[in-house]
Amino acid sequence: MLRSMTGFGRAEGVVRDRKVSVEVRSLNSKQLDLFLKLPGVYKDRENELRTWLSEQAVRGKVEVFVTAEALHATKRTTFDHELIAAYYNELKGIAQEVGAGGSDLLAHVLRLPDVSITSTDRVDDEEWAGVRALVAEALAGFASFRMNEGARLHEELTARANGIEQLLHEVAALDAVRIDRTRERLQAKLVELRVQVDKDRFEQELVYYLEKLDITEEKVRLGGHCGYFRETLNGDEQQGRKLGFIAQEMGREINTIGSKANDAGMQRLVVRMKDELEKVKEQVLNVL
Numbered sequence: 001m002l003r004s005m006t007g008f009g010r011a012e013g014v015v016r017d018r019k020v021s022v023e024v025r026s027l028n029s030k031q032l033d034l035f036l037k038l039p040g041v042y043k044d045r046e047n048e049l050r051t052w053l054s055e056q057a058v059r060g061k062v063e064v065f066v067t068a069e070a071l072h073a074t075k076r077t078t079f080d081h082e083l084i085a086a087y088y089n090e091l092k093g094i095a096q097e098v099g100a101g102g103s104d105l106l107a108h109v110l111r112l113p114d115v116s117i118t119s120t121d122r123v124d125d126e127e128w129a130g131v132r133a134l135v136a137e138a139l140a141g142f143a144s145f146r147m148n149e150g151a152r153l154h155e156e157l158t159a160r161a162n163g164i165e166q167l168l169h170e171v172a173a174l175d176a177v178r179i180d181r182t183r184e185r186l187q188a189k190l191v192e193l194r195v196q197v198d199k200d201r202f203e204q205e206l207v208y209y210l211e212k213l214d215i216t217e218e219k220v221r222l223g224g225h226c227g228y229f230r231e232t233l234n235g236d237e238q239q240g241r242k243l244g245f246i247a248q249e250m251g252r253e254i255n256t257i258g259s260k261a262n263d264a265g266m267q268r269l270v271v272r273m274k275d276e277l278e279k280v281k282e283q284v285l286n287v288l
Contacts, residue, residue, distance in 0.1 A: 002157075002233055003288040004149030005029070005060035005240070009142030015130035018068045022131075022138040026146075028286050029061040039068040041123055042131065049135065056139050058238060059288055066135070084115050146288065153283055154233055157243070160280045161233075164250065165226040167273045171257065172219055174266050179210055181263070213260045222253040240287035247281050 005028040012021040018041075034057060036050055053064055087109045095105065109115065123131075229246045232239050254277060258270035 001147065001236070002150040002154040002239060003143075003146045004153055004286050005146070005288050006149050006286055007060070007142045007146040009138040009140065009145060011134045011137035011141065013130075013134050014071070015068075015134070016127050017071045019071060020069075020131055020134055021065075021067045022134045023065045024062065024138045024142040026057065026060040026062040026142070029059065032057060032059050033061040035061075035063045037063075037065045039066065041068060042066065042128075045123070045128055045131075049132075052132075053135075053139075056143070059240070064135075066131070068131075079110075080115055084109055087112055087115065149286075150288070153287060157233055157280060157283055157287075158230060160276050160283075161226050161229045163276045164254075164273050164280075165223065167269050167276070168219060168222055168226070171215075171261075171266055171269050171273075174263060174269070175215060175219070178213075178263055178266070182210065182213075213262055215257050215260050218253045218257045218260070222250060222257070225250045225253065238288045240284060243284045243287055244281070247277060247284055250280075251277055 005026060007024070007026045009024045010022065012019065014020070032054060034050065034054055036046065036053065038046055038049070042049075053062070088105060091105055091109065225246055229243065229250070232242050232246060235242075251274075254270060254273045258267060258274075261267050261270060
């Protein structure tokens, strides 16, 4: 099923004592361009998460934002008892030597460096599993968005391919009477110029002239490309690049038909086919 490179997904929930939000969004890009922003507490899990996201996103300019807000204080302070005792005893001895009071000595000791250690909670496997579950939920919404957009693209691209094929049938109908019109136009020109030519020679020259204008092969190839384009739309794999290549081949055949047409009606149809093809190319850029 066709999928779009444009996508969006969001999830949020409480993991341990943190409110965690995950947002995934993407736009089209030739390759995978992944931007991942994590809060500091999850930084040591970044490589793991980046690898997983790369497998899920496949292609596109993808941005993933994970935020975590503490619901309760997560900082814990511990004290170095031995260091505090050493500081206190030494300062108490100095105070006694100089005859100073020591009523607030402990408060001074607690302000000295290295006597207290403040740390934040470390993320264990259970908490990280909760965060990954939220990322998976956001990715599920992201994938669903891509599928819905892909269905819309499938419908539009199918209509465009059908439109080009219908215009090709109209070109073929005009091409069927083009020989007679060309013969009549050349004969009228000869009459206008009052030139007498051998009938057999005229037919030989006309055949040679029409061979240069023959578009039979181009019609067959363009019709085949339209069919292959629709077939590829229904494929299971990521089809964006392949559809782009097929569209390029369609463009070559349309341009050749235009250069050989030598007919105002056919030229108008070629212009319309080019217009349809440009719309196809624009939309194919959004296909995964």
